[in-house]
Amino acid sequence: MTDWSDPDAIDCSDGATFDALLDRADTREKGHYFEFFAEGDELTHDPGLRLSQHGSEQWMGQTLNHDPAYWRSDTARERGFEDVPVHPDYLLACVMGITVEDLSEKGGYFLGRTDVEFHRSARPGTELAVTSRVVDTRTSSSRPAYGIVTWATEGRDRETGETLVSYQRTNMIPRREPAATDGGGEATGRPDDPDGGPDLPETLLAPEGGRFEDFRDALDDAEAESAAVAYRHERGRTMDDQLVAGLPLATLNTARQHHNRDEMADSPSGDIVAYGDVTRSIALAHARSDEATYRERRFADERFHSFVTLGDTIYGFTRVLDCDGDAGPEAVGAVTFEHVAFNQDNTPVYSGRRTALVQRYQ
Numbered sequence: 001m002t003d004w005s006d007p008d009a010i011d012c013s014d015g016a017t018f019d020a021l022l023d024r025a026d027t028r029e030k031g032h033y034f035e036f037f038a039e040g041d042e043l044t045h046d047p048g049l050r051l052s053q054h055g056s057e058q059w060m061g062q063t064l065n066h067d068p069a070y071w072r073s074d075t076a077r078e079r080g081f082e083d084v085p086v087h088p089d090y091l092l093a094c095v096m097g098i099t100v101e102d103l104s105e106k107g108g109y110f111l112g113r114t115d116v117e118f119h120r121s122a123r124p125g126t127e128l129a130v131t132s133r134v135v136d137t138r139t140s141s142s143r144p145a146y147g148i149v150t151w152a153t154e155g156r157d158r159e160t161g162e163t164l165v166s167y168q169r170t171n172m173i174p175r176r177e178p179a180a181t182d183g184g185g186e187a188t189g190r191p192d193d194p195d196g197g198p199d200l201p202e203t204l205l206a207p208e209g210g211r212f213e214d215f216r217d218a219l220d221d222a223e224a225e226s227a228a229v230a231y232r233h234e235r236g237r238t239m240d241d242q243l244v245a246g247l248p249l250a251t252l253n254t255a256r257q258h259h260n261r262d263e264m265a266d267s268p269s270g271d272i273v274a275y276g277d278v279t280r281s282i283a284l285a286h287a288r289s290d291e292a293t294y295r296e297r298r299f300a301d302e303r304f305h306s307f308v309t310l311g312d313t314i315y316g317f318t319r320v321l322d323c324d325g326d327a328g329p330e331a332v333g334a335v336t337f338e339h340v341a342f343n344q345d346n347t348p349v350y351s352g353r354r355t356a357l358v359q360r361y362q
């Protein structure tokens, strides 16, 4: 009879015994099933995350976000920051990253996010305090193995208590009953077209440059011509290990989708998938490289349409929706864009509306 208090009791060279041992063992679970969440619940997320210059630069370098205001102090000061802040995409990904253990580690799909508001910039060294409130829960009618949960999340500076960023996000979360599967059919990634044919403007105009006036003039021209202002960005970025597994792990995002190939082998994607915030940041970087951004303001109606896996390449498409010359300081105006990230097969993987302050010509 084996003495199980003996430190040498587990014979790792005997595969069959070890298999039987694993079969018999309960698993200490991580994350929560759908049933755990009830409307109005408040959650305080405990993981410690200190925003760092290295983390921000690593995020920006890998996602092609090269705006000098987030790299260099002279430009940062010219743009009204006290010193070089961390990049807003990194801040947002970190705030969401540390909520994953409590909210979405059990798996399921990050469907979308809205009301993303940047309240103030954050410096490297800021320690985060993040809380979430359950806003809505419902079962999924199309995927009985899942429920759909929406949380309102707020990321604050732990020292001053000031709110840095807030948003609402929605995920599919596996239900304990019926047993979790990876859901129904594969996503097509393409929205249904009820009329059976595309309804497109005759002309798509691109702005002459990346300043506020260029976007405003292009919108004026489009109105005169019954056209739309919409264009593609040339850059693409192929998803490698660093992007798919490295960046989410650096934000303490524990979702198995991004780093556990063994678990993901049986899922519809068949492999690990990119963190939505990485995919989005790459497409936004493509767009920002074609505009003179001054500040990020807000995002709305962000949707993740289809998986992004290793080897996929992310491109960007932008439509200009609105220009507001009265918003922000004199030297800027607000532009509202719709950005779409798409892959090498032209399948949309992300879309969202973004309002940014864009510099004017001097």
Ligand SMILES: CC(C)(COP(=O)(O)OP(=O)(O)OC[C@H]1O[C@@H](n2cnc3c(N)ncnc32)[C@H](O)[C@@H]1OP(=O)(O)O)[C@@H](O)C(=O)NCCC(=O)NCCSC(=O)C[C@H](O)C(=O)O
Pocket (backbone or CB within 6 Å): 100, 104, 105, 108, 109, 110, 111, 112, 113, 139, 140, 141, 142, 143, 148, 170, 171, 172, 186, 187, 188, 253, 255, 257, 273, 274, 275, 276, 277, 302, 303, 304, 305, 306, 307, 308
């Ligand atoms: C997830 C998908 C496979 C779903 O595909 P499909 O079934 O075609 O989509 P539907 O549009 O029918 O939506 C299904 C149900 O979900 C509801 N929904 C969808 N979007 C939203 C939203 N923004 N807000 C609220 N509810 C939403 C619909 O109403 C449907 O409800 P019901 O009819 O009752 O079932 C497909 O969309 C897909 O593959 N998406 C990509 C997902 C993805 O890759 N996300 C990013 C990577 S995962 C990640 O980042 C995880 C992250 O770390 C984390 O922890 O959250």
